[in-house]
Amino acid sequence: MTFESDKTIAYWAESSAYDLETGATLLRSKKYPYALFFGHLAIEKILKALVVKHTGIHAPYSHSLVMLAKKTGFDIPDEMFDQLAEFMEFHTEARYPDVKMDFYQKCTKEFAAEKYKEIKKVYKWLRKKLEI
Numbered sequence: 182m183t184f185e186s187d188k189t190i191a192y193w194a195e196s197s198a199y200d201l202e203t204g205a206t207l208l209r210s211k212k213y214p215y216a217l218f219f220g221h222l223a224i225e226k227i228l229k230a231l232v233v234k235h236t237g238i239h240a241p242y243s244h245s246l247v248m249l250a251k252k253t254g255f256d257i258p259d260e261m262f263d264q265l266a267e268f269m270e271f272h273t274e275a276r277y278p279d280v281k282m283d284f285y286q287k288c289t290k291e292f293a294a295e296k297y298k299e300i301k302k303v304y305k306w307l308r309k310k311l312e313i
Contacts, residue, residue: 193230218272247269
């Protein structure tokens with residue numbers, strides 16, 4: 182089986198856009214923890230598209246936004262790395278029951294709206310890098 186990087190990049194990019202919109206829909210539906218989870222997923226997938234673009238091989242099987250960002254080949258600002266590390270909470274805590282309740286209580290309308298705004302800003306920055 183041959184690896185077609187262009188198709189793989191398109192897959193990750195299209196999937197990330199879908200997940201970002203799904204997160205926005207969940208935010209409007211007041212499903213705040215899951216909105217942030219899908220925001221994380223959108224960032225993860227756009228990073229995977231960038232990794233494939235940079236390396237020409239499959240992206241690692243990982244949910245670590247920081248690790249994926251380091252493999253993109255782009256100079257990513259330190260502040261954005263801090264945000265990516267923070268967004269990791271949305272992946273782990275939305276999925277695993279032992280920490281889920283604390284996370285759900287933290288996910289107020291205001292908290293989720295602010296964090297989703299940050300997710301969209303990071304997403305747009307990364308998406309522009311994909312088009313370079």
